[in-house]
Amino acid sequence: MKLLRAILLRLATMSVTLIGAAVVVFFVIRVVPGNPIAMMLPPGASEEDIARLTAHYGLDKTIFEQFWIWLTGVFHGDFGTSISLRQPVMPLVLSRLPATLELAIFALVIAVMIGGAMALTGVRHRETRTETAIDVANGVGLSIPDFLWALILIVLFGVLMPVFHISGRISPSLDLPFVTQFYVFESIARLRFDLWWDLLKHMFMPALALAIPLAAIISQLLKQSLKETMHLDYVTLSRTKGYSENHVILSEALPNAVLPTLTLIGVQFTFLIGGTVIIERLFSYEGLGNMAIDAVINRDLPLIQGIVIVFALLFTIINLVVDMTYALLNPRLRHA
Amino acid sequence: MSAFLTVNNLSAALHGYDQRVLRSVSFSIDTGEVLGLVGESGAGKSMIGKAILGILPSAISIIEGEILLDGQDLQKLKPADRRRMIGATAALIPQDPLTALNPSRRIEPQITNRLVDILGWSKADARVRALELLNEVHIDNPERVMGSYPHELSGGMRQRVLIASAFAANPKLVIADEPTTALDVTVQKQILRLIRELQERHSTAMVFVTHDLGVVSKVCQRLSVLYGGKIVENSSVPDFFAGPKHAYSRALLAATPKYTDPDASLLPVDEAVIEAVAAEVLASDKEWRHGG
Ligand SMILES: Nc1ncnc2c1ncn2[C@@H]1O[C@H](COP(=O)(O)OP(=O)(O)OP(=O)(O)O)[C@@H](O)[C@H]1O
Numbered sequence: 001m002k003l004l005r006a007i008l009l010r011l012a013t014m015s016v017t018l019i020g021a022a023v024v025v026f027f028v029i030r031v032v033p034g035n036p037i038a039m040m041l042p043p044g045a046s047e048e049d050i051a052r053l054t055a056h057y058g059l060d061k062t063i064f065e066q067f068w069i070w071l072t073g074v075f076h077g078d079f080g081t082s083i084s085l086r087q088p089v090m091p092l093v094l095s096r097l098p099a100t101l102e103l104a105i106f107a108l109v110i111a112v113m114i115g116g117a118m119a120l121t122g123v124r125h126r127e128t129r130t131e132t133a134i135d136v137a138n139g140v141g142l143s144i145p146d147f148l149w150a151l152i153l154i155v156l157f158g159v160l161m162p163v164f165h166i167s168g169r170i171s172p173s174l175d176l177p178f179v180t181q182f183y184v185f186e187s188i189a190r191l192r193f194d195l196w197w198d199l200l201k202h203m204f205m206p207a208l209a210l211a212i213p214l215a216a217i218i219s220q221l222l223k224q225s226l227k228e229t230m231h232l233d234y235v236t237l238s239r240t241k242g243y244s245e246n247h248v249i250l251s252e253a254l255p256n257a258v259l260p261t262l263t264l265i266g267v268q269f270t271f272l273i274g275g276t277v278i279i280e281r282l283f284s285y286e287g288l289g290n291m292a293i294d295a296v297i298n299r300d301l302p303l304i305q306g307i308v309i310v311f312a313l314l315f316t317i318i319n320l321v322v323d324m325t326y327a328l329l330n331p332r333l334r335h336a
Numbered sequence: 337m338s339a340f341l342t343v344n345n346l347s348a349a350l351h352g353y354d355q356r357v358l359r360s361v362s363f364s365i366d367t368g369e370v371l372g373l374v375g376e377s378g379a380g381k382s383m384i385g386k387a388i389l390g391i392l393p394s395a396i397s398i399i400e401g402e403i404l405l406d407g408q409d410l411q412k413l414k415p416a417d418r419r420r421m422i423g424a425t426a427a428l429i430p431q432d433p434l435t436a437l438n439p440s441r442r443i444e445p446q447i448t449n450r451l452v453d454i455l456g457w458s459k460a461d462a463r464v465r466a467l468e469l470l471n472e473v474h475i476d477n478p479e480r481v482m483g484s485y486p487h488e489l490s491g492g493m494r495q496r497v498l499i500a501s502a503f504a505a506n507p508k509l510v511i512a513d514e515p516t517t518a519l520d521v522t523v524q525k526q527i528l529r530l531i532r533e534l535q536e537r538h539s540t541a542m543v544f545v546t547h548d549l550g551v552v553s554k555v556c557q558r559l560s561v562l563y564g565g566k567i568v569e570n571s572s573v574p575d576f577f578a579g580p581k582h583a584y585s586r587a588l589l590a591a592t593p594k595y596t597d598p599d600a601s602l603l604p605v606d607e608a609v610i611e612a613v614a615a616e617v618l619a620s621d622k623e624w625r626h627g628g
C-alpha cells in the first residue's frame with residue numbers, strides 16, 4: 001500500500017515535470033524573435049506564399065490555440081510535423097535518440113571508471129604525493145568545461161596523433177547491417193566487432209570530453225566520502241580482524257561511501273546529456289543534440305518541442321533510476 | 337607460566353613532534369587475567385589498545401619498545417603477517433555499538449567474516465559457530481538476528497553481537513575499550529556480566545579500558561593507572577583498593593563514587609596532585625631524552 005502510494009506520487013511528479021517543461025518550451029520559443037516560415041522560403045517569396053505556409057503550420061492562430069492543438073496532438077501520440085524536415089517529429093527524434101544515448105552511456109562508463117579508479121587510488125595512498133597529484137588532476141578536470149576538452153582532444157588525438165576519428169558516428173564506407181539505431185549494442189549482438197571498433201573510434205573523443213569533468217567530480221566526492229568512512233569505527237574494527245588495507249577499502253568502506261556519490265552521479269549525468277548538444281555538434285555526431293541545434297537555427301518549433309520533451313522524459317527517468325538504485329543499496333531505506 | 341601479552345617500554349608519538357602520546361609504557365597480562373586501564377580522558381588508554389591491535393591513527397606511530405603477543409614480537413613481523421597474527425589471536429570490543437557495525441551489511445557476515453576470510457573456515461561451519469555464539473551472548477532469536485541489519489537492533493543487542501563477533505575465533509586476548517559507556521545503565525550491568533562470563537569461560541587475557549574504578553574492582557585482577565600516556569601505578573586490584581601507592585591514584589580513588597554512599601560529595605582531583613603528576617611526566621620525558 002505504502003509502495004503503491006510512493007509509485008503513484010512519483011508518477012504524478014513526473015507528469016507535472018513533463019507538462020511544466022512542455023509549457024515553458026512552447027511559450028518561450030514563440031516569444032523569441034525569428035520566423036520559421038521565413039527560414040524555409042527562398043528570398044523574395046510572395047506575401048501570399050508566406051501567408052499560406054503560415055496558415056498551413058497553424059502559426060496564424062493565437063499562441064493559446066496553438067498550444068491547445070499541440071497538446072491534444074501529443075495526447076494522441078502526434079507531436080506535429082517538423083517544419084524544416086517536413087516529416088513527423090516523433091519518428092525523427094526517436095531515430096536520433098539511440099545515438100545520443102549510446103554516447104552518453106559510454107561517457108558515463110568512462111567517467112565512473114576513471115573517477116572511481118582515481119578515488120580508490122587516492123584513499124589507498126592518502127596523505128601522500130599520489131593524493132596531491134590526484135587532487136591537482138581533479139582541479140584541472142573540473143575547471144575546463146567539456147567543449148574545451150573536446151577541442152583539446154581534437155588537437156591531441158585528431159591532429160597531432162590521429163588515432164581516433166574526429167567526425168561522424170561511423171565510417172561512411174562501411175556496409176551497415178543494422179536494423180535498430182543502437183549501433184553499438186547491435187554490433188555486439190551481431191558479433192561484428194569490426195563495426196563495434198569503428199563506432200568506438202568515433203565515440204571515444206566526444207565521450208571522453210563529456211566524461212572528464214564528470215570523472216573529476218566523481219573522483220573528488222568519492223575520495224572525500226571514502227576518507228571520511230575510513231575513520232569510522234566499523235572500518236577500524238574490520239582492520240583488527242586481519243584484513244588488508246585494500247580489502248578494508250573495497251568491501252567495508254566503499255559500499256557505504258558510494259551512496260552520496262550515486263545521487264550526485266544522477267544529477268551530473270543529466271548535465272552530461274545536456275552537454276551532448278554542443279559536443280555532438282563539434283564532432284558532427286549524428287545524435288539528438290546535433291539535431292536540436294539545427295532545429296533551433298531553423299526555428300523548427302515542433303521539432304524543438306519534441307526534442308525537449310524527450311530530453312525531459314529522459315531526465316525524469318534517470319532520476320527515477322537513481323532513486324531506485326539508492327533505495328536498493330541502502331538497507332535503511334529498503335526496510336523503511 | 338610466561339605472560340601472554342607483554343608490553344615493554346612502549347612509546348608512541350605524533351609524526352614530526354617529539355612529544356610522546358605513550359611514554360615508555362610497560363605491563364604484562366597472563367592468560368585468563370584481566371588488566372584494567374584507568375585514567376582521565378585523553379590519558380592514552382585507547383591509544384595503548386590501538387597500538388597493540390595495530391590500528392594507531394596514521395599520524396601516530398610507535399617509536400620504541402616492543403609488544404610481545406604469545407612470545408612473538410609484533411614489531412618484527414612483516415605488516416601482512418602481523419595483521420594476520422593479530423586477527424587470529426586478538427579481538428576488540430569497541431566502545432560504541434552504534435557505529436561499530438557496518439550499516440549496509442547483515443549481522444551474519446559481520447560475525448563470521450574473520451572466520452571465513454582470515455582463518456579459512458567454510459561458510460557453513462562459520463554459520464554454525466555464529467549461531468552458537470549468539471546463544472552464548474543470550475540472544476533469543478539468533479536466526480533472525482543473523483539476517484538483520486544493524487539499524488534493526490537496539491544498542492544492547494548490537495553490543496552483544498559485537499561481543500559475539502569478538503569471541504568468534506576463540507581469541508587469546510580481548511581488548512575491551514569502554515565497552516559499556518555508550519549503553520544505558522540497566523544494559524551496562526548485563527553487558528559487563530556477559531563479558532566477564534565469556535572471559536572466564538574461555539580463559540581469555542583481557543585489557544579492560546574504563547573510567548570507572550567500581551567496574552575495575554568487579555572485573556579486573558590488576559590495574560594500571562595512566563596519566564599523560566605514562567603508567568603511574570601498576571598494582572593488583574586488592575592492593576590498590578587497600579591503599580594506592582601513588583598520590584594521583586589516591587586522588588582518583590577518592591573521586592570515585594562509593595556504592596555504599598553514592599550521594600556523598602566527591603572530591604575533585606586536587607590541583608596540586610595534578611601538577612605533581614604532570615611534573616613527574618615531564619621529568620620522565622627529560623630522562624628519556626637523555627637516555628635515548
Ligand atoms: N588521531 C590523533 N591524532 C593526534 N593525536 C591524537 C589522535 N587521537 C588521539 N590523540 C591524542 O592521544 C592522546 C590519547 O588519546 P586516547 O584516545 O588514547 O585517550 P583515552 O585515554 O582513550 O581517552 P577517553 O577516555 O576520552 O577515551 C590524547 O591526548 C589525544 O589528544
Ligand SMILES: [Mg+2]
Nearest residue numbers: 381382383513
Ligand atoms: Mg578512549
